[in-house]
Amino acid sequence: MLKKSILLILPAQNFSGAGFLALKSSFEKNGLSVLTASDANNLCTGEPGGMKVKADMNFYNIHESNFSALVFAGGNGTREYWNNATLHKIAKKFFEAKKTLAAISSAPVILSRAGLLKNLTATCLPDYKKELERSGAQYIDHSVVVRKKIITAKDEESVLEFAKCILDALSN
Numbered sequence: 001m002l003k004k005s006i007l008l009i010l011p012a013q014n015f016s017g018a019g020f021l022a023l024k025s026s027f028e029k030n031g032l033s034v035l036t037a038s039d040a041n042n043l044c045t046g047e048p049g050g051m052k053v054k055a056d057m058n059f060y061n062i063h064e065s066n067f068s069a070l071v072f073a074g075g076n077g078t079r080e081y082w083n084n085a086t087l088h089k090i091a092k093k094f095f096e097a098k099k100t101l102a103a104i105s106s107a108p109v110i111l112s113r114a115g116l117l118k119n120l121t122a123t124c125l126p127d128y129k130k131e132l133e134r135s136g137a138q139y140i141d142h143s144v145v146v147r148k149k150i151i152t153a154k155d156e157e158s159v160l161e162f163a164k165c166i167l168d169a170l171s172n
Contacts, residue, residue: 004170005033007067009087009107010044010053011077016105017046019074019156020053026163032170037062047075059086068170070094074105074156081110082131088114095149100169104153104162111150112137121145122152 006027010020027034038044038055045052064070070091072078081087091114094101103111108124109131111117118136122145129139143158144151144165151169153162 004031005035005067006069006071006166007062008034008036009070009072009081010036010038010040010055011073011075011080012038012040013045013080014047014075014077015044015053015073016075016156017049017051019104019159020046020051022159023071023073023163026160026167030167032068032167035067047077059090062090064090064093064097064099067094067099069100069102069166071101071166072103072107072110074103074107074153074159076106078105078107078110081107082113084110091116098149100149100151100166102151102153102162102166102169104159105155108132108137108152109135111152116150117152120147120150122147122150123154124152125155 024034035056037057043052106128112132112135121140122137123142132139144153144161151165
């Protein structure tokens with residue numbers, strides 16, 4: 001296993017550029033290796049401004065033993081992954097391997113629909129509260145929620161606190 005490595009999932013379109021940069025910077029400043037994965041055929045495109053990022057791998061090359069944490073970036077494009085069976089399976093494998101799972105903005109819905117937030121409190125953008133609850137999660141209006149090895153965050157304003165909570169989880 002690559003020690004202290006994080007896999008950051010980026011939507012092919014409309015990921016949060018500022019959120020991505022803040023997370024990547026926070027992790028790298030703390031000595032972590034950050035790799036990205038997406039289903040984009042070429043470059044992932046962020047919002048606003050159209051930032052371009054080339055993913056390091058596609059979803060089919062992900063193996064949980066190579067990473068300490070799986071982090072789902074935020075942004076409007078993340079909604080395209082809510083029902084992605086491949087990502088649900090990957091998230092479950094990380095969970096079963098007792099790895100840290102984290103999601104911000106609309107991305108906690110991915111974890112919820114994968115069945116990983118059932119009977120747990122979690123947060124996300126308030127617009128998607130019902131989406132979390134439909135899958136058995138209990139929505140709580142906090143900037144960041146840590147439950148077991150699962151970390152959820154509300155929005156881009158909480159990205160630095162979110163990153164700190166991930167770093168704390170990895171140091172334990």
